[in-house]
Amino acid sequence: MxxxxxxxxxxxxxxxxxxxxxxxxxxxxxxxxxxxxxxxxxxxxxxxxxxxxxxxxxxxxxxxxxxxxxxxxxxxxxxxxxxxxxxxxxxxxxxxxxxxxxxxxxxxxxxxxxxxxxxxxxxxxxxxAAGQSGQSTRLQQQTVYDYGRFQVNAEAGELIVEGETVSCPALVFQLLLFLCENPNRIFSKSELYEQVWGVDAFNDDNTVMVHIHRIRERIEADPSNPQFIVNVRGLGYKLIQPKAKGIEKR
Missing domain, CATH: 3.40.50.2300 (Response regulator)
Structure with missing residues (x-):
């Protein structure tokens, strides 16, 4: 049940x-x-x-x-x-x-x-978001993806932009987290939908497009001229990782 x-x-x-x-x-x-x-x-x-x-x-x-x-x-x-x-x-x-x-x-x-x-x-x-990963939060090692302007804390379910916590709907966060876990790789809209939503795309390219837009509104200084999540024409999207940044274990 x-x-x-x-x-x-x-x-x-x-x-x-x-x-x-x-x-x-x-x-x-x-x-x-x-x-x-x-x-x-x-x-x-x-x-x-x-x-x-x-x-x-x-x-x-x-x-x-x-x-x-x-x-x-x-x-x-x-x-x-x-x-x-x-x-x-x-x-x-x-x-x-x-x-x-x-x-x-x-x-x-x-x-x-x-x-x-x-x-x-x-x-x-x-x-x-509640810190319920099966272990005590104090003892839990946290993975933080640092992109300079913003950081994504995988275990805490937090998005920090320029030092401030930014609210992020569940699926928007899941899509951003997936991209952070796979930087500099190009994913088609269908691939992103299947990876994040967990089912076949069913011609739902717009779902991914809108959620990418929601992410850009949160992490980009100028969402109309994105520097992090870029569209590779005819192929899909990729998240560009700054050379000096990466994954931090806490």
Missing amino acids: NSHSILLVDDEHSIVELMQIVLEKEGFTDIDNASSAEEALAACRVKEYDLIVLDVMMPGRSGIEAAPFLRELTDAPILFLTARTSDFDKLTGFAVGGDDYITKPFNPMEVVARIRSQLRRYTHAKRL
Whole structure:
């Protein structure tokens, strides 16, 4: 059985019922549902969820409009579920705090795979942030990737930019950490998605692009002219490591 709590938000009862049946068959037992953005917000005020599946088109406030308010209540991954398929819609979803974007009609098992991947990353990031790696924090050796302008503490789950701690959503941190672990190597968008999200890319190049943008907003002095994470045209992205910097064990 799976102890993760999931909130399904969709005004189409048939979709909620289908997802609940599939998730229960896959071992998820703590599943709540809501049929509107208002119900979802109310639910998040009284319960801490590990993941939210959020429909975009609903009566009243849309999922896109509700996402920023949900982000004030929870840092749980948000998977948008929608019939809208344009790149602009996907980018908008990521911009307001979404972590993944699934279009209707969908394969329920694909949704389950993405949910498992998001939960795995989210749980790991929470443990890092809490210092729960199975040992006492005092005795734990920490790995810090030093890039001069910024440092990434792998065990503490911290991003430090010019001496200041910068908040970093779980998947943004996981992507940055992966790049820090593999400096000066070029990765395609599909490779990054599969390494960090843990499932096949499913044509989700935009997911990686938006998360790269989120990283640049945090670590680059000028995100429009990046010096650390660069785009190698036609190949992908790489993180450039300054010659005098590297990995430090603490």
